[in-house]
Every structure is written in C-alpha cells, then in structure tokens.
Amino acid sequence: MAELAAVERSELAALIEQIRPTVLSGERVLPVTSALQPVFPLGGLARGSRVALRGTGAASVCMATLAEASREGSWVAVVGVAAWGWAAAARAGLRLERTVFVAEPPPGQWGTVVAALVDAVDVVVVDPTHQVTASDARRLAARSRERGSVIVNVALDDGRRRFRWPSDPDLTLSVQTLSWTGLEAGHGALGDRVVGIEADGRRGAARARRVEVLISAGGVVVEHVPAAGAPGERAATVRHLRSVG
Amino acid sequence: MVAAGISAGEQRDIPTRTVVVWCADWAAVALGRPVDRPVVVMKANRVVATSAVARALGVDIGVRRREAQRHCPEAELVERDPEREARVFEPVVAALDAVTPRIEIVRPGTCLFPARGPSRYFGGDEPLAERLIATVKGEMVVPTAVGVGIADGAFAATLAARRSAGTDRAAVVLPGCTPEFLSTFGVRTLGHPELVDVLARLGLTTLGAFAALDPGDVVARFGTEGAAAHRLARGLDLRPPRLTDPPVDLDVEYLADPPLERVDQAAFVAKALADDLHERLGSRGLAAVAILIEATTTAGHVVERRWRHDGALSSTAVAQRVRWQLDGWITGTQGRRSLGAGALARLRVRPTEVVPDAGRQMGFWGGADAASIRARRGLARVQGVLGADAVMVAEWNGGRGPGEQYRLVSVDAVAVADDEAFDLAPTGPEPWPGKLPDPPPALVWKPPRRAEVVDEAGTMVRVDRRGACSGVPARLSVESTSWQPIVAWAGPWMTDERWWDALAHRRRARFQVRTADGDAHLVTLESQRWWVEATYD
Numbered sequence: 001m002a003e004l005a006a007v008e009r010s011e012l013a014a015l016i017e018q019i020r021p022t023v024l025s026g027e028r029v030l031p032v033t034s035a036l037q038p039v040f041p042l043g044g045l046a047r048g049s050r051v052a053l054r055g056t057g058a059a060s061v062c063m064a065t066l067a068e069a070s071r072e073g074s075w076v077a078v079v080g081v082a083a084w085g086w087a088a089a090a091r092a093g094l095r096l097e098r099t100v101f102v103a104e105p106p107p108g109q110w111g112t113v114v115a116a117l118v119d120a121v122d123v124v125v126v127d128p129t130h131q132v133t134a135s136d137a138r139r140l141a142a143r144s145r146e147r148g149s150v151i152v153n154v155a156l157d158d159g160r161r162r163f164r165w166p167s168d169p170d171l172t173l174s175v176q177t178l179s180w181t182g183l184e185a186g187h188g189a190l191g192d193r194v195v196g197i198e199a200d201g202r203r204g205a206a207r208a209r210r211v212e213v214l215i216s217a218g219g220v221v222v223e224h225v226p227a228a229g230a231p232g233e234r235a236a237t238v239r240h241l242r243s244v245g
Numbered sequence: 246m247v248a249a250g251i252s253a254g255e256q257r258d259i260p261t262r263t264v265v266v267w268c269a270d271w272a273a274v275a276l277g278r279p280v281d282r283p284v285v286v287m288k289a290n291r292v293v294a295t296s297a298v299a300r301a302l303g304v305d306i307g308v309r310r311r312e313a314q315r316h317c318p319e320a321e322l323v324e325r326d327p328e329r330e331a332r333v334f335e336p337v338v339a340a341l342d343a344v345t346p347r348i349e350i351v352r353p354g355t356c357l358f359p360a361r362g363p364s365r366y367f368g369g370d371e372p373l374a375e376r377l378i379a380t381v382k383g384e385m386v387v388p389t390a391v392g393v394g395i396a397d398g399a400f401a402a403t404l405a406a407r408r409s410a411g412t413d414r415a416a417v418v419l420p421g422c423t424p425e426f427l428s429t430f431g432v433r434t435l436g437h438p439e440l441v442d443v444l445a446r447l448g449l450t451t452l453g454a455f456a457a458l459d460p461g462d463v464v465a466r467f468g469t470e471g472a473a474a475h476r477l478a479r480g481l482d483l484r485p486p487r488l489t490d491p492p493v494d495l496d497v498e499y500l501a502d503p504p505l506e507r508v509d510q511a512a513f514v515a516k517a518l519a520d521d522l523h524e525r526l527g528s529r530g531l532a533a534v535a536i537l538i539e540a541t542t543t544a545g546h547v548v549e550r551r552w553r554h555d556g557a558l559s560s561t562a563v564a565q566r567v568r569w570q571l572d573g574w575i576t577g578t579q580g581r582r583s584l585g586a587g588a589l590a591r592l593r594v595r596p597t598e599v600v601p602d603a604g605r606q607m608g609f610w611g612g613a614d615a616a617s618i619r620a621r622r623g624l625a626r627v628q629g630v631l632g633a634d635a636v637m638v639a640e641w642n643g644g645r646g647p648g649e650q651y652r653l654v655s656v657d658a659v660a661v662a663d664d665e666a667f668d669l670a671p672t673g674p675e676p677w678p679g680k681l682p683d684p685p686p687a688l689v690w691k692p693p694r695r696a697e698v699v700d701e702a703g704t705m706v707r708v709d710r711r712g713a714c715s716g717v718p719a720r721l722s723v724e725s726t727s728w729q730p731i732v733a734w735a736g737p738w739m740t741d742e743r744w745w746d747a748l749a750h751r752r753r754a755r756f757q758v759r760t761a762d763g764d765a766h767l768v769t770l771e772s773q774r775w776w777v778e779a780t781y782d
Contacts, residue, residue, distance in 0.1 A: 056763045059687035059782040075620040085779065086639040086651035087685035098617070101637045101653055102627060113627055120623020122616070156688065156782070157764075159724050177763045180781075183733040186717070189682040190757050190765055190781055217683040 030069035030122060030150060035223045036061075038211045039173060039199040045069065045123070045152075046170065048145035052153045055175035057195040060088065062154050064213075064221045066123055067093030074122035079114060080104030081127050083156060091219035104129070111136035118149045125152045127162075134166040141167065171201035178212065192216045194224050260398030260482040262360040262420065266341065266377055267406035268334075269390040270294055271354025272325060275333040277386050283320040285313050289640050293325055297390070310643065327353065328569055333386075335573030338550065340384045344376060349535060349551040353569070357402065357553070360395050370395045374415025392416070397423040400477045404430055424480035428453025435474045440467060452478040483555060484600060495529075496595045497521040504543050504588035511571035511589075512633075518594050519564035526596060533558045533596035538570045541591040548574060551597060560625075567594060624656060645680050645740055647767065647779045648689045681738070681755070686767055686779035693776035696768055697722045698731075698758075708754040708770055712739045721760055721768065723777050729760035737770070757781075 029044030037043045045051065045065065053062050070076055076099045078084050090096055100121075105113040107130040117124045118140060144151055153169060155162045175197050182191030192214055199209040214224040268274060272286040272294035283299035285292055292313050295304045303316040313320065330353035338356055341348055345363040350356045360370065367373040374393045381391045394405025396418035404427070409416035418426045430452045432444045449455045456478040464472040473483050497518050505511055526532055536558065539549040552558075552566045575589065624636050637653035644650050698706045700716030707715040714737065720728040736756030743749040754770040755778070765781035 057782060059780075063687060073616055075616060077624075082691050083688040083780075085647060085685055085687045085689045086653075087647060087689075088687040089639075090651070091683070091685055096639045096651070098620070099638065100620075100624060100656060101639065102631070102635055103637075105631055105635075109630060113630055116623055116626045116630065120620045120626070157780075158688075158690070159694070159726070177765070180733075180759055180765060183735055183757055183759055183765070185733055186735065188733075188735050190684065190759070193765075193781075215684075219684065 028148075030074055031072055032065050033068045033221050035213045035221045036065055036197070036211065039197050039209050040171070041199075041201075041209075045150045047122075047148035047150060049170035050141065050144070050151040050153060052155070052165075052169035052172045053175060054155045054172070055177075056157070057175040057177040057193070058154050058173075059083075059085070059156065060092070060215055061173065061175045061195060061197060062125065062152060063089050063092035063094060064215060064219075066125075066152070067219075069123060070094045070098055074098070075100070075120070076123045076125065077102060077117045077121045078125045079117065079127075080129075081125060081154065081156065083158065084125075088219075093219060111139060114151075115139055115143050118143045118151065119147055121149065123150050123152060125154060127154050127156055129160050129162065131163040132165050137166045168202060171199060174198045174200070182217075190217075258481055259421075260423075260480075262364075262395065262397055263357050263399045263402040264360045264363070264373070264377070265351075265355065265357045265392075265394045265399060265402035265406040266381060267392040267394070267403065267410060268337070268354045268381065268385075269392065269407075269410045270296055270300075271334070271389075272330055273299075274385075274387050274389045275326075275330040275353065276323060277333070278321065280387055280389075283317050285317070285320045285322050286325050287313075287322055288325040290643055327565070328572055330354065331566075331569030332573045332576055335550075335570075337381055337384045340380050341377065344373075344380060347551065349553040351399075351403075351553050351555075355403070355406075357399050364395075370417045371415065374417065378413065378415065394418070396426065397421070398477075398480060398482050400482075401427055401480055404434060424453075424456060427478065427480050428456065432478075435477060437470065437474060440471060440474055443467075456480075495522070495525050495531075495599070496593055497525065498594075499592045501588075501590055501592065504590045505571070505575065505592075506588040508572050508575055511575060512568050514592060515564045515567035515571060518567055518592065519560050522563060522594055522596065523560035526599065530601060531596075531599040532601075533563065533599050535596070535598040536563060536566065537593075537595045537597045538567055539593040539595065540571070540574060540589050543588050543590045553598075561621075563594070567592075628656075645742070647681060647686050648691065650680070650685075681767070684781065687782045688780040690777060690779060693769065693778045694724050696724070696766075696775045696777045698756075698768060698770075698775045699728075705775070706770070707773070708737045708739075712737050712754065718756065718758060721758055721766070723766075729762055729764070731758045732761050733759040 028047050029040070029042045030047065032040060032044050040046070066076055071093055076094060078099065079102045082103070084101065086096065089099065102113065102117065110128060110130065111133065114124060114126060114136075140151060153165070175195055178194045178196050180190055180193045182188045194212060194214050196210065196212050212224040214222050216222070273284045273296040276284055278284050278296070280296075281298060282296070283302060283304070284296040285299050285304055286294040287310060290310050292304060292306055292308050294306070299317050299320050302320075304313045304320065310322065313322065334350070334353040338348055338350060341356065345358050348356050348358045360373070364370050364373045367376055374395060377393050378391055382388070385391075390410040392406035392408070392410030393415040394402040394407070394409055395415060396402040396405050397420060401418060401423045405416035405418055428451060431450060432441050432452060432455055434452065435441060444450075444455055449458075455475065458475065460472065460475060463475040467474075476483060499514055499518055501514065505514065522533070522536075534555070535551060535553040537549055537551050539547060541547050550570050552570070554562060558566070571589070571592075628636050634655045636656045638656050639651040640654045642650060642652045698718050699720050700706055701719045702716065704716065706718050709715075718731050718734050721731055722728045734756055737754035738756070740751070740753045740755065742751045751771065756768050756770075757765065758768055759765045766777050767779040767781070769776045769778045
C-alpha cells in the first residue's frame with residue numbers, strides 16, 4: 001500500500017501516456033466522400049466531435065457526409081428526425097441495414113437515450129426540439145470523445161423552434177443550395193443540384209473553408225467546378241446532351 | 246458398418262438417429278384459415294410462406310407482393326407473425342409429448358427428438374412414424390401435410406421429413422445409409438446462398454458431389470462455414486458430438502411474485518432471463534445451441550419445453566423463444582391451456598447443449614463484426630429505456646409516394662430474420678411504375694405540412710379530373726408563413742390509387758416547385774387541399 005501511495009501522480013500520468021494504445025490518424029476520423037473532404041479539417045468526420053449542419057440542403061449534405069462511413073461498416077442512429085427520407089438516404093449510399101431510427105425520446109430521457117446510442121454506434125444524428133441541458137451536453141461530449149463517436153446535429157426547417165446548445169459544436173457546416181437543374185416554369189423535373197458548404201469551427205477548424213459540390217439525381221457527390229457562365233448552367237447542358245444522345 | 250463417404254476414423258462421429266416432424270407451410274397454417282382459402286405470408290414485401298392452395302395457383306416463395314397478387318388476386322396477404330406460429334404449435338408439441346419426452350422445437354412447425362428410445366418402444370421406426378403422423382394430424386385445426394423423417398442426424402431427417410410430407414407415410418432412411426440418401430439432393434438445401442452459388446459454378450450441384458471433396462480442401466477454400474456445410478453434406482452433424490454435459494450452474498431462474506398471468510409480463514421476464522443466461526455463458530466463452538425452458542405453476546405442475554437452433558442462440562433469440570413459449574403456455578389456443586390450472590410461479594432456463602462461442606459465425610462471407618455486436622448491445626439498452634419497438638430500421642416496401650417506399654419496422658423483427666433459414670434475395674429499391682423521378686426527397690414530412698398555392702391573381706390553384714390546372718402556380722405558403730414566389734414548377738403528376746376500393750381510394754396531383762428562397766418542395770393537391778408532402782432539402 002505504502003509503495004503504491006508513493007508513486008507520484010505525475011509519474012502515473014506519464015505511465016498512462018506510455019501504455020495507452022496507439023491511435024492512428026486514420027482511426028481518428030470516419031471517412032467522407034472525396035468531394036466533401038476539403039471542408040473537414042482532418043479530411044473526415046473527427047471521432048469524438050460534434051458537427052452541426054444547417055441551411056437549405058442540410059439533410060442531403062448530412063446523408064452524403066455519412067454515406068462513406070456507413071459503407072465502411074459504421075452504424076448510424078437517427079434520433080427524432082421523423083422526416084428523414086429513407087429513399088434519399090439509400091440513394092445517397094447509407095446502408096439501411098446499419099442505420100437505425102429512434103423516435104424522439106421525451107426530453108427527460110433524451111440525454112440517456114442519446115448517450116446509450118453514442119456508446120453503441122459511430123454516428124448519431126440528432127435534432128432536439130427542446131433545450132439540451134448543460135449536463136446532457138457535457139455528458140454527451142465526454143462520452144463521444146471516449147467512444148470515438150460523432151454527433152451530427154441537424155436543424156431542419158420544419159417550422160418549429162430550435163434552441164441553442166449550451167456549448168458550441170466543433171464544426172459547423174452551413175449549407176446553401178445554389179442551383180437546381182431540370183426544373184423550369186411548368187415543365188421538367190428536379191435533377192442535379194449544386195450546394196455550397198461553408199465550414200466554421202473551433203480549434204483546427206477555425207480557418208473558414210468552403211466547397212461547392214454537385215449532388216446528382218442519382219446521389220453521386222462530385223466537386224463542382226463553376227463554369228464561366230452562371231453556376232448550374234453547364235450541368236444543365238450536359239444533362240440535356242445526355243438525354244438526347 | 247462403415248457407410249460410404251465416411252472414413253473409419255470418423256465412425257464414432259455418426260450422428261444420433263433423429264426423428265423430425267415437419268408441418269408443411271406452418272406460417273400459413275398457423276393462421277387457422279379454411280383449407281380452401283389461399284393465404285400468402287409476407288415479410289419485407291416478399292412471400293415467405295403460402296398455403297397449399299395459393300401455391301397451386303402459382304405463388305412461389307420469394308416473389309414480391311405484386312407478383313403474388315397477380316397470380317392469385319383473391320389471396321389473403323398477411324404479415325409474418327412468429328409469435329402466433331409458436332403459440333399455435335404448442336398444443337401440437339404437447340400432444341407429441343405423449344409419444345416421447347425430449348422433444349426439441351427447431352422452429353415453429355418443426356421439431357425433432359432422438360429416435361432410439363421411442364422407436365424401440367413402439368416396435369420400430371415405421372410404427373413410430375405412423376403414430377406420430379396420426380397424433381399431429383389429430384391436433385391440426387386445419388388439415389395440412391405432415392412429414393416425418395427418420396435418419397442419422399437432424400439435417401438428413403429434416404430433408405426426409407420434407408420429402409415425405411403429403412404422402413402420409415414416413416421417410417425412413419436406414420441406419421448408415423444417410424450419405425447415400427443425401428447425395429441426390431441439390432446443394433441448395435444447405436442454405437448459404439453465397440456458398441451454393443459458388444458450388445453451382447464449380448459444377449457441384451448435388452450434395453453427393455460436394456461431399457466427395459476432401460475436407461481439408463473445403464476448409465482451405467471456404468473457411469469454417471464451408472467446412473460445416475461439408476459436414477452436413479457428408480451426413481454428419483454440424484459439429485462433432487459433445488462429450489461432456491454443460492455445467493449445471495448455468496441455469497437461470499426467475500421466481501415470479503406475483504405469479505405471471507399475462508403475456509406482456511412474460512416478455513419482460515423473457516428478456517431478463519435471456520440476458521442473464523447470455524452473460525453467464527459469455528463469461529465462460531460458451532454459447533447455447535439448445536435450451537430447456539421449465540415452468541412451475543402455482544398449482545405445482547411442472548411443464549418444460551426444449552428449443553434448438555443450429556447456429557448459437559443469441560440473447561435476442563433466447564428471449565424470443567422464452568417469450569413464445571410463455572405465450573404458448575399462458576395463452577394456449579382454442580381455449581385449451583396446456584399448462585393446466587394456475588399461473589406461472591417459477592421459471593427456469595437451462596442450456597442443454599453448449600458450444601464454444603466462436604464470436605458468432607464470422608465466416609468467409611463476413612457476418613457480425615465488432616461494430617455490429619457493439620451496436621446491437623447498445624440498441625438493446627435503448628430498447629430497455631424506450632420499449633422494444635422504439636428502435637426501428639427501414640425496410641423496402643415499394644410504392645409510388647416518397648413516404649411509401651420504405652417503412653420502419655422494429656429492429657427485433659429483423660433480428661428474427663437473421664436466424665431463420667429463408668434465403669430471400671436482398672431487398673432493395675426496384676423499378677416501380679409511376680414512381681416519382683429521382684432524386685428522392687431528403688425530407689418526407691409525417692404528417693404532411695399544410696400549404697397554400699395560389700396563382701398570380703391570388704386564387705387557389707385547382708386541378709380538374711383530367712389534370713388541367715386552373716392557373717399557373719405563382720406563390721407558395723407553408724403553414725401560413727410568408728408567401729414565397731414560385732420560380733420553377735412542374736406538374737401536375739396525377740396518381741389515382743386504389744380506385745377499385747371506395748375507402749382506400751386516393752386521387753392526388755403532385756407538383757415539384759422551387760421557390761425564390763432556394764427551397765424545393767413536393768407539393769400535393771388532394772381533396773381541394775394543398776400539402777407539402779416532402780422537401781428536397
């Protein structure tokens with residue numbers, strides 16, 4: 001006992017540092033599709049972080065972001081987003097056999113349920129419509145760091161009010177739909193679209209990053225290179241040519 | 246006697262002589278519909294079982310709902326209900342108890358037991374089989390084909406039972422002749438679609454051809470799963486016979502106070518017992534392949550039932566079987582209670598056969614990986630907080646509307662599918678006539694959001710029966726918020742669904758609209774009201 005007590009706290013800390021399992025940088029992130037990598041400081045979803053998504057197109061970008069991780073074997077839990085479009089998620093590349101849906105728990109149990117999910121799966125998508133308490137926020141942050149999970153906080157435009165989280169997210173992605181192709185006045189149908197994503201956040205993410213991507217009707221995400229003319233016009237021409245040829 | 250295909254060294258490996266009693270189309274029969282009524286049992290939009298009449302009309306296992314309806318429009322389509330199947334099967338097993346103890350239920354509709362004792366008692370395999378058929382038929386509410394097969398090992402006996410169904414005679418494979426009997430069956434009988442596919446491409450279409458391969462070669466190429474299938478093909482059991490009994494202290498027990506009288510109480514008990522058992526086995530690195538469920542009633546009766554599964558029984562699978570069993574005892578069927586008087590006072594679950602837990606069949610083709618195991622465990626905890634149906638997964642359903650194509654089902658329902666022998670094609674999006682063009686909307690509002698669409702003059706846009714608009718959609722307001730100018734739109738796309746059914750009939754006109762603020766919506770006009778059905782967020 002006496003010997004044990006004699007070991008200095010600092011020595012223990014150094015020992016812990018030495019015997020801790022090595023974490024490779026590739027294991028610190030969940031992969032994202034190459035077109036979206038520029039907005040993530042580590043080139044992927046940093047494990048243990050919270051990512052906020054907002055703006056028009058946030059749901060599609062959310063699905064596109066999670067697709068690669070889901071394909072690689074990660075489980076995804078969607079909490080309380082009753083409007084989640086499963087057909088769109090499947091088209092974006094999410095594996096539905098590894099994606100579960102949990103209906104919005106009562107506010108009193110929200111923290112417990114989300115914490116259990118953070119333990120269980122790699123990505124938890126939440127959209128709380130109640131005020132998340134400071135203790136819940138702290139608990140979730142600690143738990144996700146420990147388990148290496150990512151909390152994705154989307155804020156849907158469904159007419160209901162959203163409260164601010166007690167703490168800022170590690171990364172905020174502001175999504176803006178720039179253009180759609182295919183739909184005209186009275187004819188056509190929505191086809192491909194171009195979205196702009198702006199990233200802003202703490203620590204490594206402090207430098208603002210921006211990317212424009214084209215999300216095709218088939219769910220493929222590619223980097224969008226604006227043509228000389230208006231954005232989206234080029235894509236429309238390509239589409240037109242394809243349908244003729 | 247050394248049978249063909251089995252070397253002398255493996256002789257002691259010859260499986261126990263086993264009787265399998267198999268009720269044809271149990272999932273359909275359990276519904277208790279009249280025999281001349283076509284019944285089709287569905288799961289995940291696929292046919293998993295049919296009644297004999299429906300099959301005669303051309304409804305095959307594995308086809309889609311639409312296909313089934315096309316062959317047999319008058320058929321009754323029902324969702325699969327394993328609980329009911331188990332409940333209805335209980336009286337049948339109870340009746341068989343009079344013939345022999347030690348009956349093990351493999352799945353509702355199929356049970357097996359060792360042949361030696363009963364066969365000697367009744368004077369041979371044939372008289373035993375006759376008696377079994379008569380007993381089961383006597384218990385059937387709806388007459389159905391019953392097959393009895395007797396062979397060395399459960400796999401061969403099951404195939405024999407299936408072959409004998411409908412002939413009213415048992416299929417008895419003489420001792421030692423099992424490999425020969427099996428050799429003519431197709432490799433498809435092994436299950437494992439991936440393995441079967443490869444074997445077929447290698448030109449090995451029968452079990453006999455597969456069995457002729459060298460076991461060493463098979464394990465080298467196909468891993469442990471392939472080796473297990475090879476053992477079956479050679480007429481052996483999945484694994485060599487166990488030499489020791491499981492340790493007795495693995496039993497888990499529950500004293501019910503107050504005694505259990507309702508099925509919903511039983512569900513909680515089942516889950517607790519299963520988790521407890523799983524933990525005890527797990528701490529020893531074991532998994533159960535057969536369990537004994539024993540209940541003591543308040544009147545002092547003891548009833549017991551055995552369940553078996555070829556793969557290891559997971560915690561969920563044990564919970565399911567305990568729940569089914571308790572349901573069968575508590576509810577009984579047709580007013581009979583196999584339990585006799587009294588409620589359930591004490592429950593005990595004992596693993597009767599255990600195997601080393603290899604981490605649940607992670608084979609050549611993958612399977613449960615670490616992430617999935619962690620996920621399943623965590624999800625069970627969420628189910629504990631919010632209820633079993635709180636955790637759901639999306640299942641392809643088929644349909645035109647964006648909200649119809651997938652539906653959410655309890656994750657437990659999918660876990661059931663994992664350990665059943667249906668080799669259904671993976672379900673997924675398939676062409677669906679009249680479906681909306683891609684891309685699918687990312688948000689599908691449930692319920693749809695109220696909206697208003699007006700033309701330039703400010704009057705509501707209407708659509709007549711022929712699909713002509715009363716005006717050009719100019720502005721949109723969602724849930725009485727500010728008006729947004731519509732910059733692009735297309736439609737109306739008319740859907741006229743179930744026009745043959747006065748109650749379910751729905752006529753809708755759908756539009757895609759894009760507003761000045763960048764939003765794109767799928768708006769619907771139905772019964773003179775506008776809704777935002779989905780948003781291309």
